[in-house]
Amino acid sequence: MKDKFEMPRRRFLQMTGAIGIATAMTAFPFRNLQSAWAFGDHPQEQLPYRITKKVPQVCARACEADCAYYVVMGVDPATGLERAITLEGRPEDPVSNGKFCIKGMGFVDSLYDPDRLMVSLKRTNPVKGTDVDPGWITMKTADAVNEVIAGLKKLKPEEILFASPGDPYTNRLCQSIGATRSDQRTECFGTHYYINCLTLTNPPNKFYSSCYTPSHHVCGYDFDKSKYQVWFGFDSFSKCGKAGMLNHWAAGKRNGCKIVMFNPVRTPMADGYASETYGIKPGTDLAVALAMIRTILAGKKYNASFVKKYSDATALVDVNGRVALKTDDGQFLAWCSRHRKAEPIDDCDAPVLTSGPFKVSIGGKTIVAKPVLQILTETTSTYTSEWAARISGVPAKAISRIALEFAAAAPYSMVPTYKRDAAGPNYANSWRLRHAINILNTLSGSIDHEGGILLLHGVKIPWIDELAPPVVPYPEQPAKSVDFRDEFPVTNDIYRKKDFSAPGHYGMVGWGLYKTNRAKAVFFRNPHRGLFAMIQPQMLEKAADKMQMVVDWNLYLDDLGYFCDYVIPAPHQFEEGKLDLRLYYPKYPCLAGGVPVQKSPGDQIGWGGFAAKIGLAMAPKYWTTDGSSDPKKLIPTNMGDVAVKNMGAAENAADFNKKGAFWIDRKPYENYKQIEEIGYGRPKGRVRMYIDEFSQVGHEPLPVWAKRWHDSTGDYKFSLLITRAPWHMHADPNFINNPVMKEITVRNHMECIWMNPEAGRKLGLKEGDMVILENDPNYMKDLPRPQKAKLHLTNRVVRQDCILTFHGIGHRAKNLRHAKDFGYRDGDLIPQKDPNIVKKHDPTGMGWVEDVYVSVRKA
Ligand code: SF4
Incomplete structure (x- = not known):
């Protein structure tokens, strides 16, 4: 018997090749590697391709970093065929600094995915479902498009829903025909977007560009120069793969930045970047943020010069009417301590910050008013660190110390937020957390300052309406929309009057389709978000039965297609031209372009052409x-x-591409210049903390404590946490249908649900057991669909009252050879929202995707 394991050289090369790809996230794309092996025994020694050119592209759709890179093209000497073979970073790109991630490589690979949709499909079997043969017939895309148009023409505009992000073409289309657009893409950004609109950007303004990725996050973060950061769940697993950001976090750490993380899960981000971590109780981040505000205010540790000059802190508010007082031309009023009267805020040389009430005469009426900072101080006065510790489980001493350290590092201290963090679409109180975070960033003065929150400036990609204004006003949008947006005046006003690209209320779309007859046709403008990345897709599935027409424009026939009447093929993202702003890191005005690397190989139609x-x-x-x-x-x-x-x-654009498809203006960032131009209370704009739109709809104009929507009862005691594998994006088959990424998913247990080992022991569960996750029927009365999943016990789940799920991996579509019947669907466990419940808790109407407790039992 051999006492030493020996591996044949060829097997060793195979393994190191695979591991290299999985870990270094560079090297050849996966299917290329597989096909390369057919040409020789030692592919590392025999180059299968001769490089012909490098085509500039921008990595859109997979994440908002939008790294600029080259797609490297090569010719196979054996066949003479040219194809994309790998990527090469562009070091001049200030976002990526020349890096890219495995998802970018996945895009190279997916150009040649054998399951890509090449033709248009039309259903002949009216019975829908992933277990039913739709009886597809193939069609020329031109004919399918004509049939889709004929079907839409039979309907009234208010009966049509475009499930689409607010890109330039969709906006023009929905506005011109008067149909609802609701967004499956930017739900995650909705909370961030609306709070930013209401505190910072005051749309319409020059920020909102028709960039390729309508991410709706108008600010980036200067991680490189920041000295102190507080992350409320910002360190999701998905961020571990974001090459466009990792390099900036690393630069910040090298510069001595302290990063404090609150998260019930210990992520690799925490291992690599955190200075301190706290396993906070899910849904209680708001309590910690409020206590931080209270500590900073009580000690008068705020950035006084910033809040006086660039915020509404000194603005007077009618304490009975709960609205800010303003001059006829829109300026805030402040109480002048020298002249003892209310004056326009920018003319007042001695504005009062923290006292009152004051009696202000306006139009013959006497109004009792206080400055915003005084009201904020009173509102948060009971939110002590001890109070927050009891709710959140974070030690009181730590909260007080972190608050003071945060204030001391101003203006180089900030709370970054993005998408799926606790201040995103996660909880019914997330909008308040997001508001509290903007107040913390205001108190430190880090907004619109380097080392803090960077605002896009000096660059703009116009909308179609700026090139071709509508000849007559657009028709009215439907009075009653299927996503119930009309019942949320704060967001409805922004969507209808200021920014039609604003995120939709997608968390209520399923409810609207299932419970009402408002929509008779749904057009899904993918790619590439599968139906089952959505919340409670059961309602969308069920509603598909009563629809006159359901259409998907997609790169793949995925699960959604099995509920559609037509599936129309879309081009791959590398088969389109692009122009992008650098939203993730907008320190410099910058544009990056993308040039198609090849013609689409089938009968695909681009979205711009289809919409037109x-x-x-x-x-x-x-x-x-x-x-x-x-x-x-x-x-x-x-x-x-x-x-x-x-x-x-x-x-x-052609000239731009010839010159390299990249432009940057590396002028120094001008601190606080953007706020003055775009903020509230113009002509000299300010950050606004007091949001009177909220008080006008019966909510608090400043953040107050509110607990989660969903209570834990009996066996329903596990808080559902959702994250995403770094190499996936929603339920996009580009990645899930990739055999290597699927294998990486399995090897990292990310097709499992994760539980703390001690919690598992108490339930008698072992590693690898199959378990059933079930919703509390009080919160999911309609169409419950418990999920069966494999269990992974790990101390990365710090708390015993949580389970961690991975978003969007559950696929059923039979034609996807690797993705089919893989994983569970986290979306099935998240209840669609009854608008009447949502209105009571959240004036922004978002999705609350983690506000759920489930039971776990052995299958
Ligand atoms: S980090 Fe990855 S997925 Fe995101 S833009 Fe860059 S290469 Fe693409």
């Missing part, structure tokens, strides 16, 4: 220069040409 065809057929006066349906008279849509010309980057 629908628009020309259904609302020609908004889509042509002469009001006809003549495609030759199409309105201008050359946003890229205009953007690069306006920036002085190039004559037009």
